[in-house]
Amino acid sequence: MEKKTTCTARGISGKLSFDSTPHASLCNDDAHQAGSFHFKPALPVDEQIDHLVEQGIVVENRQFAEFCLLTSNYYRLRGYWMTFEEDGAIRAGTRFEDIWAIHEFDREVRLWLWKLIERVEIKARTQFAYVLSNEFGADAHLQAELFFNEKNHKQSLGIIEDEIGRAKNQNMPCVIHNLNKYGELPLWAAVEVMSMGVVSALYGNLRQDAKADEHEKAAADEIASVFGVSRRYLVSWLRHLTMVRNICAHHNRFYNRLLKSLPLMLRRDKRYAGNREFPTFVVLSRIYEKSWPSVWQQAIDELDAIVARYPNVSLKPMGFPEDWRDVLGLSAEAEVSEMKNFNKRKSLTAKRIGKTLVGIRAHEQSISERPKKAGDE
Template sequence: MRSHGLVVDDEDEAIHFLSEANYYRIRGYWLTFEHNGKLDAGTTLDDIREVYRLDEELRLWLWAAIGQVEIKARTAFAYHLSMACGPLAHEDQKYFDDQKAHAKTIRSYEREKSRAQRDGVPCVVHNMSKYGDLPLWAAVEIMTMGNVSRLYGNLSDAASYAGGRTVSKAVADEFKIKPYHLKSWLQHLTYVRNLCGHHNRIYNRTVTTRATLLKADSKYQGSKAFPTFLVLMRIYEKLWPKQWERMAQRLGDIVSRHPSVSLRPLGFPEDWKTILSVPSTQERPRPGLLARMKRFLCG
């Protein structure tokens, strides 16, 4: 660390940090401070650790936020495809544009199904023993988010209700957006979810699977993390607006706990709080303040 120019004041503390987080894991977090193979003068281990801790909290926030979207996507996809085309429509190639891609997704799903059988997952054991297969509403419970995202993104117009409404549009209507955007957003959120699930770095990461933003948000398009937060806000404000208020507050709290860490490597603009509807600290009363005041005044 010192050979790279990092200031390490407490060797024991540094060794303890390294014993809990691999050197090359920590190495990724000081790339922001590094130029021409050397760290900026005066960069300390505490600087790196603050970035590390912010990143950890943001990953947990993203994991929770994406989780609810994933469950909604599974539910809407299973309901509309099975209602329109039957309980085993997910296995029928005629409902998908790219048959090779569909076959690859189904192979992945079959591996998950076999694993679930071995593990004795109740809905899988029940349906396989009684019917010999899983209806879609049970299948989505063992599918990865990636499988659901790929199946939805590969739907053809043949997957339609009798009246002509496509399943792709029906699912997108549940999210109150167009299918074009939902396909992109689910693919992007799957990518970010997998990063979070494997505890990978979000801070200063170049995002390779980008989301296509709404026209009103297109000026924030970029290769860093900010578009992910913007996509989540757009979904939550349409489906769960009250919940977004609480989540935005938690996001603001996370950032405020690490005031020394720049948000620029995450792609956050200066007015990110306004964009994401994050209340300022002054706008929020301290938890339990009124109750404490009452006890103070009344004795």
């Protein structure tokens, strides 16, 4: 099925022609000197589906598969069917619909994570600006003596300058106002253009002994205490959640992914440590238990509903234990309440259907009992 092609220069126009030889190149002498390369040809969607079938994936509805492949790139979906591979081959009976279900489940989970991490990001920005500006002044982020790694600090400031430039080009009001008035942004304005990665890097780079004379705690410890943990946990958690946030922001696959930046787990959560996804959910639960407990209960209910919508998607590749609901704090009352609500909705639906049927039968009976007019048969 694969068509081997290569390109050759045609005259001086730079236009390319194709032949059947297997030596592809950039079509110039420099390319030949640097070494040639050969890309596979792009496949139309019907041939992509044929290729899926050849690999052992069951495609029951080609029209549905075509819709999906024109919605989500073949190579994107490739990451999802790795879950069904054993010894380099697709597990027998793997359906395209099962692969697509994981893709959709992953999309919903990423959106759920994005919403949860947003609160953490804004709170981290806020606390970083509040504590440092009150203890060390409006330009605390510029004071190199507060940070233990000078090179990393300069790198962070360079990124901030780039972000300020972009915000200025977009006429961001707080940026324009402060630049016109002071020529620089105070920390409480600067954090509004900082990415979560920059805030995380600056916080992780704070000197452990950086504190104002009138304060008992170091600035880094004060910020961490607001999150209910010590500095070393918050440094790790912000770094980890920044990575997860970026995965979600770029719509990359989160399901069944080996994560590189691993969060430091609390002692009670050590057994859940690992390079899979479940530790992310545990970290969020510990942050929300302290900062937004009522919001977390609603969020975990939403996560449970997402899982329920995809009963054929396994959570094991994400490192979820069997008792994940208990670990994340989904209360038994919430589960019972959800079941009651489901049964209530089911009962109300049955009653509505029953009333509708009674109405239809009554209408039919009234028609049948009407006296026939002349000409009626």
